Amino acid sequence: MSMMGELTFFLRLQVKQLKDGTFISQTKYTRDLMKKFGMEEKSSMKIPMNTSVKMDMDADGKVRDPTLYRTIVGSLVYLTITRPDIAYAVHIVSRFTSNPSHEHWKALTKVLKYLKYTLEYGLYYSRYSVVLEGYSDASWILDSKDSYSTSGYIFIIGGCAVSWKSTK
Secondary structure, three states: OOOOOOOOEEOOEEEEEEOOEEEEEOHHHHHHHHHHOOOOOOOOOOOOOOOOOOOOOOOOOEOOOHHHHHHHHHHHHHHOOOOHHHHHHHHHHHOOOOOOEHHHHHHHHHHHHHHHHOOOOEEEEEOOOOOEEEEEEEEOOOOOOOOOOEEEEEEEEOOEEEEEEEEO
16 A cells, blocks of 8 residues: 555554564554543452362342443454453353343453553564465264254464354
8 A cells, every 4th residue: 555655553453564473453542442441440350260160050139230231242242352361261251141240341341451561562473484375174064954054164363263164
């Protein structure tokens, strides 16, 4: 794009083209989330969620504003584009969007505190080690009752994975 110059910002993604690679992050988007959800004055954390945490759907105490919970979770889902380190935690908290409790809210707050600690994180693609690999798996109408076929795809670029799963 010679007339417009070098790509630096696209769909809330910040792109920094360096001599030996490209760094993609959502630092500005994360800062905006911290401001929007009142996390600027809160403390930060070094991990988003302990993997041994077990959360139940039937936890006590309902959240006052489940719409706010869903809004934050949706924002975090978009943030996982450049932040695979929060993917597991976002997956866990997103399971409770229909009926969140105080336990779920505390877990969501921990993810936000982790984001505050790791504000500058993103994905780095080295120009010397970019390898594109693609894999697919398909099941063509194994179930004769509903005649659905499923297929899944994953493409790995330089160690960073982007995946799709489709059902036809």
